[in-house]
Amino acid sequence: MGAWALLLLLLVATAQAQVCSVSNTYFEVPENTNQSEPLADIYVPEGQQVTLGPSSTPLAFRIQGTQLFLNVTPDYEEHTMLQAQLECRRGDTVVTLLRVFVFVLDINDNAPVFPFVTKVENVSEDTKVNTIVVPETKLEAHDPDKSDILFYTLQEVTPGASNFFSLVGTNLPALRLDRSLDFYQCQNMTFQLLVRDTQEQNAAPSHTATATVILEVQPADLRPPWFLPCAYSDSHVCIQAEYHGAVPTGHTLQGPLTLRPGPIYAVDGDRGINQSILYSIVSERDDGTFAIDADSGNLTMTGAVRSPKTFTLLVKGEQADHARYSVTRVTIEARNANGSLLQFPESRYRGTVALGSGAGVPVRDAASPSQPLRIWAWDPEFPDFDSAITYRITNNTNFRMDGETVVTAALLADEGVFYAEVEATNTVTASGASTVVEIQVLQEEAPTPTGTPEPGGGSTAGDSKPGVSHTEDQRFSTVEMAALGGVLGALLVLTLIALLILVHKHYGHRFKCCSGKAQEHQHPQLSGFDNQAFHAPQESNWAPAPSPSPAPTPAVAPEPAPPEPPSLQSLDPASESPEVARDGGGPAAVRSILTKERRPEGGYKAVWFGEDIGAEADVVVLNTPASDAAGAADSGSEDSSDEADAEAEGPGGGSRDDASSTYV
16 A cells, blocks of 8 residues: 555646646635735646636736736736636647636725715605605615725704604614704704714724705695684694674674674684685574675674674684684674773874965864874774764864864964864764864964064055065074074174174264364364264164153363373273263363263263163263354354253154264
């Protein structure tokens, strides 16, 4: 046996020495690995050649000498296995055929991918809890790395959305409903779906992907119609209204009945569906007295009610698709209309109208002057008869009612407050009520001057009343008249100032400390000068105060005296010292031109300020008569007596030009 075994081994070794062989026929290479070393050594017998056969993976291998090399960087996603077919030939004859396999190992080098960026799914409001609303096949991601296990996380974008939906599992991205939906609470919810190819977030390598999932809640027909107004107890139940009304006995109302708290009206409780509502009376005890419009819900009368009674109607509101309906109660009382009373919203109304308004002018509301005064009443028991109420004024012929508006009935020529009683009467029920209107007639504009003004504020154009213009539509207000008075007062003050300046300018040299004869010799041409600018015009708006008759002027015997400089205190009307303002009979007749006491003596000019500041002429310029200045040296007191006689005539006794005093 030993000899035969040794012989067999020799035969095998001899055979192997005659064929090709490789060191290994099975290899494992991780993907993305650049293999620069030879995969295997090939034994080629003498006289034979080795080549790659046609079954080899194209371009994956190469043979250099007697070594097999990997010619590409393997990629698991392209080829999971590479094959090399080795052919050993002697000439054209294939002596040996060998196969070498290279298995590519998968590594985590790719990120998972969702087949969508944003997915929108509709979910009905009445979907039951624990229902799979979005299956796994619509949400799962794909990872080219076949060996990777994907992990999913659902992140809410809409606050509170995670209370309604969740994933079935970490590795199962099916979306499940966890809580009942409410269309009015939340109509759409947005989530972000995240996927990772590793369980640990900080693992390396690790890849993630995200996508957006939007769930839109669709309304379901869950609620019946609701009669408005109603009080919501929750989103599914609304405690609806009941309606009440009243009709008069013996009358048939033509229009829709007025009900409380409002007209019959219902809406679909599922506002997202918003089915139209059809109305009908399902139970009635009125013998057909009332009818309802199927589309509008307006309740009308078909006949009169002869005696007082109460009707109870059951009104049905049904969806147009006949899926759901509701019923409400309508109570109508038939009452005797004779005992009803009208009511006014206000106990007293106040209005204004302009003075001088003619007939037909609307009275304005005192609280809102841009709006006409409107007076109206209503019947709390029978509001349907409000349009049948008429109005009239019973005790004042200056005003009348035009519907619900107060207008003037005559020319309003006097200011004041007028009171009028407005009586409201219901022409159907014969009930009535009254209220008081307080109307104030105001002067809104002052008259426009059309002629020459006269003393006392009148006008030469006519005898119109103060505050009333010659035309009804042009008036001055009280504020404008006050402004006019202020302007005239300012002009009067300016006139007084100008008067003082002119007096000082033209006659200041006469008040020097010198005798009358010296003044005459030095300035003979000024002795008879009288400034006409001080004469008050006859057209003045201000009536001059009557001038008192001056007492006879005592004779003044002028004596020559050397001129003395006047004291500055002589210009002060409050200071009349003996050294400056001497008596007219003294040797030097030097007097202050400003005085509070009227001194009618002649021989100088002075400005007299009246004691009564309310007088219309507070300043009087006392002029020296020409006759007195010319004959002072010759006739003496005789001429002074003539001057006194001329002054005694005053403004009423002769021409204003001959008077000895000028009034301003």
